[in-house]
Amino acid sequence: MNAPKSPRAKTEAGTALRRLPAVEKLLESPELAPDIARYSRPLVTQAARHVLSELRAGIKEGNKSRRSADVIKLIKEHLSSEWPAFMSPVINGTGVILHTNLGRAPLSQKALEAVATLGGQYFNLESDLEGGGRGTRALELRRLLALLTGAEDAVVVNNNAAAVLLVLVALAHGKEAVVSRGELVQIGGGFRVPEIMEQSGVTLREVGATNQTSLRDYEKGIGDKTALILKVHPSNFVQKGFVSEVGINELAGLARRRNLPLVYDLGSGAMLDTADFGLEHEPTVQETLRDGADLVCFSGDKLLGGPQAGIVAGKRKLIQPLLKHPLMRVIRLDKLSAAALEATVKSYLDKTAISDIPVWRMMSAVLPELQTRAKAIIRKLKTSGIVTELKSGVSMVGGGTLPEQSLATALVCIKPEGSAEAFSRSLRLSQPPLVSRVENDTILIDMRTIFPEQDMLLVSIIQAARARKD
Numbered sequence: 235m236n237a238p239k240s241p242r243a244k245t246e247a248g249t250a251l252r253r254l255p256a257v258e259k260l261l262e263s264p265e266l267a268p269d270i271a272r273y274s275r276p277l278v279t280q281a282a283r284h285v286l287s288e289l290r291a292g293i294k295e296g297n298k299s300r301r302s303a304d305v306i307k308l309i310k311e312h313l314s315s316e317w318p319a320f321m322s323p324v325i326n327g328t329g330v331i332l333h334t335n336l337g338r339a340p341l342s343q344k345a346l347e348a349v350a351t352l353g354g355q356y357f358n359l360e361s362d363l364e365g366g367g368r369g370t371r372a373l374e375l376r377r378l379l380a381l382l383t384g385a386e387d388a389v390v391v392n393n394n395a396a397a398v399l400l401v402l403v404a405l406a407h408g409k410e411a412v413v414s415r416g417e418l419v420q421i422g423g424g425f426r427v428p429e430i431m432e433q434s435g436v437t438l439r440e441v442g443a444t445n446q447t448s449l450r451d452y453e454k455g456i457g458d459k460t461a462l463i464l465k466v467h468p469s470n471f472v473q474k475g476f477v478s479e480v481g482i483n484e485l486a487g488l489a490r491r492r493n494l495p496l497v498y499d500l501g502s503g504a505m506l507d508t509a510d511f512g513l514e515h516e517p518t519v520q521e522t523l524r525d526g527a528d529l530v531c532f533s534g535d536k537l538l539g540g541p542q543a544g545i546v547a548g549k550r551k552l553i554q555p556l557l558k559h560p561l562m563r564v565i566r567l568d569k570l571s572a573a574a575l576e577a578t579v580k581s582y583l584d585k586t587a588i589s590d591i592p593v594w595r596m597m598s599a600v601l602p603e604l605q606t607r608a609k610a611i612i613r614k615l616k617t618s619g620i621v622t623e624l625k626s627g628v629s630m631v632g633g634g635t636l637p638e639q640s641l642a643t644a645l646v647c648i649k650p651e652g653s654a655e656a657f658s659r660s661l662r663l664s665q666p667p668l669v670s671r672v673e674n675d676t677i678l679i680d681m682r683t684i685f686p687e688q689d690m691l692l693v694s695i696i697q698a699a700r701a702r703k704d
Contacts, residue, residue, distance in 0.1 A: 329680025332633025397544030406461030486526020503532030
């Protein structure tokens, strides 16, 4: 039990409490003006009240009062801790190009310009300008996608899982879909493909074994209730050794003989040959359709390099039921994503995707260029007394795409005086946050996923993190 405080202690505590600045007085200070502009006045007010509440509790326990400057510093620290990436880009030093936690594919400048131009005014999302009534949503985007992929038609929803779900609901609800047991994968966040598919009301008829599935297995799995054959590209894992799968060509022949649609969940949405960038070949949407898939589902924000979206391309007679299904209303694409995706597709049609789209620019960056940039950064850091060196490393594509495939890269390696984990946290809480890798108590920053225009900002962030520690 705490001893009662003396009258003098109570008086001193009361005086210390009265010395604390009022919330409104703090909000009027020029030092908090940038924070109010960034976070909004209500959030800064909330932070000020939290800090003052903590200080009052401390004073009652015998702590001294704080000056306004100290209180303002605590408010800034609280905001930075509670809202570390609020309205701020993140510098990706991990070397993972399609980093799911960091938003996957950064948009191209042309996509951003399309969003800025069309998002700030009315534009034709689904209006029939000739007839004057309501038209079909994102019709021009669908036509562009059909032209790019070689499909008869296409439909776009808000993500690829939704695209696959829509296909199953519209084409196979209450029936069966034949799928290889080895392709029922788990994707990011603990979501399992079969569990998502079961929400469609479709029974998954699993065939084959985990590592071996033959055409005969598919044939045996087809019955009176079969509505379609489903193939899932294992984009986020690799099977090695005694394994085999059935290719699209063979499955397409079986599907035609049994008069069933062949649906391929391709996932990554590659439109260019990844072998041209020093990686293994990833099946492209165009070749998958040419090989006989009736519908191909893929993401907009993976190798396509656009906004989050789920795209279904293929035969018009199968696209039409998707467009008419009530679920389309729930998962339809928003107007800003439609504008960004249209601009992204146009870059492919214009043959400028490699120079326009950040994902492909990063994948095509050559090692000498990355090393030159890394050396310039290292020279700057060494002038601040930071122990750093250049090392070779590898970048990953990420985003559940091309597992075990890597690109040679240049790493800026920093050996902090204290804990590397603590320094890495300090970098993440910088403005803007810098996300790096930590290996063997060393900070690794991969130049492949750093935009060239961020190089000097990167130096400033590292120097500031070092200064905070000092």
